Amino acid sequence: MLKRKSKFLLTLVVLSILLVSVNMVVFAAEELIVGVGGWAVEPTKQALEELNFTEKTGIEVTVTTRPGSPPEFISQMTSSILGGQTPYDVIDLEDDAAINFSRSGWLVDLDPIYDDQFWDDWTPGMLEMVETWNRHEGELFRIPHNYETQYFFYRKDILEEKGLEVPQTWEEMVEVGKELTTDEMYAVSDGLAKGGYIGVYVSYLTQQAGGNPFDFGPALRESLQFIHDMIYEHEIFPSSALNKDFDQVNNDFVNDRVAMMRMWPYFFDYQESQEDWYSEDKVGVALPPKGPESRDTFVASWGWAIPNTSDKIDEAKTFIEFMTSVENAPELAKMSTWFLSPRHSIMEEIDVEESRLASNLKKYSDAGVISSRPFHSNFRQASSIVEELASAYLTNQISLDEVMERGKEQMQALEE
Amino acid sequence: MFSNYSKLKKYLIFAILVGPAVLLRFSTSFYPIVRTIYLxxxxxxxxxxVHRYVGLNNFTALLNDQTIVDVIGFTLVFISVSVILQLILGMAIANLLNTEFKGRKIVRTLNLLPWVIPVIVSGYVFRWMLNADYGLITDWIFxxxxxxxxxxxxxxxxxxxxxLVNVWRNTPFMAIVLLAGLQSIPDELYEAAKIDGASWFQRFLHITLPASSSTIVTLGLFNIIWQIANIDIILGLTQGGPGSATTVIAFRIYQLGMQWFSWGSASALSVYLLLIVAVISLIALYLYRRFEFSS
Structure with missing residues (x-):
């Protein structure tokens, strides 16, 4: 027999559990959960507040952080979706997670949201990206809200001081690089660690050499040889970069250890946040040095998607329509570069001269150097194959011939 | 009738008592193993x-992949060198901690510190300490x-x-278990040996080592099996690189299964790993019995 005190405590515990459960159900039932990367939480909240989303639609939104690392995020979503649940009603998805989820049939078709007129706002380059990276079997599974181009940054002050011109080709980069490299500073660098870093630089150069890294063809060979030569023959690229991510390389740049590098657009904000270091005369942005075939730089993007296990699909569609409409897109881009893309409505309304990122995006777009990211339907595993073999070659574990041979075999096994 | 009821009751109680344990083992061990072999x-x-029958293709494809062959090779090196070093250093530390000195209790506690730090944290900390540009250890070497x-x-x-990082992390635990074994050796044996004029090394060789043999064998074999499943230190420290130089089988299974969702290949590699563990376990059982009886 339970004593009276124990009975009271037990009742209290049961009631508390019930209350918490009811709260959770009510909370879950009323609010639209939007999962974005940690860096995008505040811009998204600000956008919703300033554009009065809830007043206009009657939908309450909770903006929450989703795991930033793709493997962690994909694992979280896989277990949820297979269990018929989802932690988010709307997700801000990067390229590789989007490709994975779309092939699994886990994302809602967004085409019904938009009419044909909506797409007139998009540039041909953006439409090409939408077709390759955001459609599967005719359905639009993600709608991009930005256009993350990689830029070529250089130390304007140092080049001027040494009387050097910004390199226009790979060969010139090596020549200029030899002049720039000192005991304190390397001419060129990039994040070459495994795990989503080295693959970006290798793909970037392979595209400039006229190919797709996943083919394991001559273009990949040429790009790997070029990086290897920069590190070991010309010694203008630090071998320590082989274990660095983008943040570490950015840090090197603002600590005067690197003179030129390719980087994603978030580096604009990063360098400007180094108030003691940054000045407009210090950092320049030029078009990428031309490789054997082109001076292209590929674009990545983040975009909105709805998991088909969400129980608020209609509200989620309203959210996405609101965030991507021709009226709101320019307002969002003015608030944060996270929502910046070369959509006509945005470029017309935004003051390009006021924003370094916007002006450089326009410069790159006008020069026609922005192209689609090299695609593979099993992007994640294919990228890992490229990364692992490139890393093995650049750390002198295997020859270039072995890279090509093993790469072709592994890609063939992946296709079977 | 009465007897049948009593028997039934006995079986029912047996089923109620054993059932949950059987169910637990079935759902967490038997079913996953069978499912892995099936996949x-x-x-x-x-x-x-995709879910398509491919026969033995997953198994042959893995063996035809030079990277996997290299991974298996490094796994064997990683496990054997780690276990041997951990046992040797563990025994040395255990002997030190078994001697009388002031502050022994504090030193014994301090010894365990590397082991209580979460493995993934150790991995990340050493990643910084070994960094070519900013690392503390690389700076010392320079x-x-x-x-x-x-x-x-x-x-x-x-x-x-x-x-070495793996050894640094696991040796304290080895030392503590071996220390427990050392403490069970009667002091009289050492005293008698001392009277007979045996040196420290002779006492170690002829008393300590034989008396600890069953602990060493048991610990060594368990440690081999633990090391086979060791991926978190790799995840934190090297991510399996450069290239695939520090990738072990368990880490590759994690990549295949949890990063690339290629569960067929991950399962085939798991079956290979299962066979390796099975062979080691059989050897372990044999050695364990042998040393248990001899000691």
Whole structure:
């Protein structure tokens, strides 16, 4: 027999559990959960507040952080979706997670949201990206809200001081690089660690050499040889970069250890946040040095998607329509570069001269150097194959011939 | 009738008592193993929504992949060197901690510190300490030798670094278990040996080592099995690189299964690993019985 005190405590515990459960159900039932990367939480909240989303639609939104690392995020979503649940009603998805989820049939078709007129706002380059990276079997599974181009940054002050011109080709980069490299500073660098870093630089150069890294063809060979030569023959690229991510390389740049590098657009904000270091005369942005075939730089993007296990699909569609409409897109881009893309409505309304990122995006777009990211339907595993073999070659574990041979075999096994 | 009822009751109680344990083992061990073996004969990719019977293709494809062969090779090196070093250093530390000195209790507690730090944290901390540009350890090496070494970029140094960090992390636990074994050896044996004029080394060789043999064998074999499943230190320290230089089988299974969702290939590699563990376990059982009886 339970004593009276124990009975009271037990009742209290049961009631508390019930209350918490009811709260959770009510909370879950009323609010639209939007999962974005940690860096995008505040811009998204600000956008919703300033554009009065809830007043206009009657939908309450909770903006929450989703795991930033793709493997962690994909694992979280896989277990949820297979269990018929989802932690988010709307997700801000990067390229590789989007490709994975779309092939699994886990994302809602967004085409019904938009009419044909909506797409007139998009540039041909953006439409090409939408077709390759955001459609599967005719359905639009993600709608991009930005256009993350990689830029070529250089130390304007140092080049001027040494009387050097910004390199226009790979060969010139090596020549200029030899002049720039000192005991304190390397001419060129990039994040070459495994795990989503080295693959970006290798793909970037392979595209400039006229190919797709996943083919394991001559273009990949040429790009790997070029990086290897920069590190070991010309010694203008630090071998320590082989274990660095983008943040570490950015840090090197603002600590005067690197003179030129390719980087994603978030580096604009990063360098400007180094108030003691940054000045407009210090950092320049030029078009990428031309490789054997082109001076292209590929674009990545983040975009909105709805998991088909969400129980608020209609509200989620309203959210996405609101965030991507021709009226709101320019307002969002003015608030944060996270929502910046070369959509006509945005470029017309935004003051390009006021924003370094916007002006450089326009410069790159006008020069026609922005192209689609090299695609593979099993992007994640294919990228890992490229990364692992490139890393093995650049750390002198295997020859270039072995890279090509093993790469072709592994890609063939992946296709079977 | 009465007897039948009594028997039935007995069986019912037996079923109630044993049932949960059997159910637990069935759902957490038997079913996953059978399911893994079943999946190893299929191309089963969660992301591509593919489930196709491919016979032994997953097994042959793995063995035809030079990277996997290298991974298996390094796994054997990683496990054997780690276990041997952990046992040798563990025994040395256990002997030190078994001697009488002031502050022994504090030293015994301090000894356990590396082991209580979460493995993934140790991995990340050493990743910074071994960093070519900012690392504390690389800086020490530079100050001592004047050479700039890139410990996590050179494949040989990366492997050595991984093994040493792993040894640093696990040795304290080995030491504590071995210490428990040492404490059970009667002091009279040492005293008698001393009277007979045996040196420290002779006492160690003829008393300590034989008396600890069953602990060493048991610990060594368990440690081998633990090391086989060791991926978190790799995840934190090297991510399996440079290239695949520090990738072990368990880490590759994690990549295949949890990063690339290629569950067919991951299952086939798991079956290979299962066979390796099974062989080691059989050897373990044999040695355990042998040393248990002899000691």
């Amino acid at each position: 190893s004969f299929f191309k089963h990719n969660l992301m591509e929504q 100050r001592l030798s004047g050479k700039e070494v890139q410990l996590l970029i050179n494949s040989f140094y990366a492997r050595v670094s991984l093994i």
